[in-house]
Amino acid sequence: MEQIHETKHAQLRALPSVEKLLSTPTVGHLLQRYNRSYITDKVRETLMAIRQEIRANATPVTLSESEIAGHVASAVAQEDRSPLQSVINATGTVLHTNLGRALLAKAALDEIVRVGGSPVTLEYDLSEAGRGDRDDVVADDLLALTGAEAVTVVNNNAAAVLLALNSLAEGKEGIVSRGELIEIGGSFRIPDVMRKSGVTLHEVGTTNRTRISDYADAITPQTGVLLKVHPSNYRIIGFSSAVDLNELVGLGRERQIPVMEDLGAGALIDLSAFGLPKEPVVAERIATGADVVTFSGDKLLGGPQAGIIVGRKEYITRIKKNPLKRALRVGKLTLAALSATLRLYRRDPDLVAALPTLRWLTRSRAEMDTIAAQVVPLLQQQLGDGFTITVEDTKAQIGSGTLPEEEISSRAIAIRHTKLSPEKVAVRFRASDSPILGRIHDGTFFLDLRGIFAAEELLLQP
Numbered sequence: 044m045e046q047i048h049e050t051k052h053a054q055l056r057a058l059p060s061v062e063k064l065l066s067t068p069t070v071g072h073l074l075q076r077y078n079r080s081y082i083t084d085k086v087r088e089t090l091m092a093i094r095q096e097i098r099a100n101a102t103p104v105t106l107s108e109s110e111i112a113g114h115v116a117s118a119v120a121q122e123d124r125s126p127l128q129s130v131i132n133a134t135g136t137v138l139h140t141n142l143g144r145a146l147l148a149k150a151a152l153d154e155i156v157r158v159g160g161s162p163v164t165l166e167y168d169l170s171e172a173g174r175g176d177r178d179d180v181v182a183d184d185l186l187a188l189t190g191a192e193a194v195t196v197v198n199n200n201a202a203a204v205l206l207a208l209n210s211l212a213e214g215k216e217g218i219v220s221r222g223e224l225i226e227i228g229g230s231f232r233i234p235d236v237m238r239k240s241g242v243t244l245h246e247v248g249t250t251n252r253t254r255i256s257d258y259a260d261a262i263t264p265q266t267g268v269l270l271k272v273h274p275s276n277y278r279i280i281g282f283s284s285a286v287d288l289n290e291l292v293g294l295g296r297e298r299q300i301p302v303m304e305d306l307g308a309g310a311l312i313d314l315s316a317f318g319l320p321k322e323p324v325v326a327e328r329i330a331t332g333a334d335v336v337t338f339s340g341d342k343l344l345g346g347p348q349a350g351i352i353v354g355r356k357e358y359i360t361r362i363k364k365n366p367l368k369r370a371l372r373v374g375k376l377t378l379a380a381l382s383a384t385l386r387l388y389r390r391d392p393d394l395v396a397a398l399p400t401l402r403w404l405t406r407s408r409a410e411m412d413t414i415a416a417q418v419v420p421l422l423q424q425q426l427g428d429g430f431t432i433t434v435e436d437t438k439a440q441i442g443s444g445t446l447p448e449e450e451i452s453s454r455a456i457a458i459r460h461t462k463l464s465p466e467k468v469a470v471r472f473r474a475s476d477s478p479i480l481g482r483i484h485d486g487t488f489f490l491d492l493r494g495i496f497a498a499e500e501l502l503l504q505p
């Protein structure tokens with residue numbers, strides 16, 4: 044015992060100093076690529092780990108100076124990877140919030156690079172050599188695409204709802220149907236957002252049925268807004284009825300109360316033209332008479348994260364003057380990407396080809412099967428014995444709070460093993476150098492092909 048103790052002390056004493064390690068050739072190379080304080084930290088951490096190992100271990104730990112320097116180099120190499128790792132989305136959820144939702148069009152990516160690296164006319168009017176308004180960057184296109192009178196853009200749709208409610212009805216009441224008091228993705232609940240916006244929630248109707256007379260009876264001089272919410276991620280079926288927007292608009296006009304609608308996904312074009320489930324189209328809601336409509340930039344629109352508020356000029360002006368707008372506004376990179384995306388909607392001859400979101404959503408079964416036919420034999424070879432790989436029909440989801448039961452049919456590679464659980468199979472794919480994320484359904488691991496455009500994407504990289 045005493046002997047081991049002695050040995051440990053000797054080992055600890057024998058470790059090189061931080062300075063000594065910094066002057067080794069290996070660490071010297073690192074110092075050409077990384078700053079000194081970062082590398083010094085890594086040297087300290089490596090030494091600390093070795094000391095702990097010496098103290099904990101009964102067997103002697105002997106490492107040469109150059110071996111320790113090698114440990115430092117591999118610790119640095121491990122951290123070289125961006126914390127935002129690229130992954131392969133074979134989950135079958137197209138707009139996956141945890142994976143960053145919409146993929147941007149090439150035109151939008153190019154704009155981000157250009158605008159990020161150059162002074163631009165973000166709030167600068169060249170004709171007057173004076174101050175402009177950053178919302179003007181996207182105003183013309185959004186007005187043309189939605190038919191609204193005015194527009195403003197904020198950080199995300201949650202911010203859009205908060206800002207619009209606060210601007211229209213702070214200190215007053217907002218009337219909402221009980222069937223529309225929804226929660227989206229855990230942290231966005233209509234009653235909570237209303238409270239934070241300073242608007243008192245006045246619920247009307249019941250969970251499954253609300254009539255226009257419920258709204259009418261609830262109106263008092265305290266009413267500041269009639270709010271309609273698209274129940275994006277669920278639907279009440281059976282004995283149910285909700286009030287149509289046009290009825291609510293009629294009531295709002297009559298009583299001179301603004302009608303606001305939170306659309307969530309909010310499509311700019313009618314997706315049913317592509318054989319997809321019909322999601323509310325912003326222009327149709329504006330045409331029906333909604334005074335203010337809010338929707339996301341990175342859901343069905345296929346652009347960057349943003350919250351878009353369109354509507355009547357008088358209300359949008361009020362929203363833009365709200366000091367909260369300054370706190371919630373977007374930066375130039377967002378506007379660059381949004382503007383480029385909107386220009387595609389207005390001008391591109393082949394929107395499906397140009398916009399990744401639409402491309403994913405509208406892919407043909409034949410295209411997915413072609414890729415599957417290439418992947419299956421290669422994967423079979425990679426995975427080896429015990430695995431059964433088949434191509435099956437599945438249901439993909441649009442995601443991000445579009446109606447979950449409105450699934451789109453898809454094709455997937457099903458991977459089964461005689462002994463391994465589907466969770467274990469999933470781990471193996473996640474551990475690939477470009478992590479591959481699939482989905483487990485009914486005890487089987489699936490790789491959905493909707494978002495896969497080349498066979499190599501689904502092959503395991505060591």
Ligand SMILES: *Cc1c(COP(=O)(O)O)cnc(C)c1O
Nearest residue numbers: 199200201275306307308339444
């Ligand atoms: C998604 C969604 C939101 C939140 O939008 P974010 O862009 O995620 O902030 C709010 N309301 C509805 C109805 C939604 O579907």
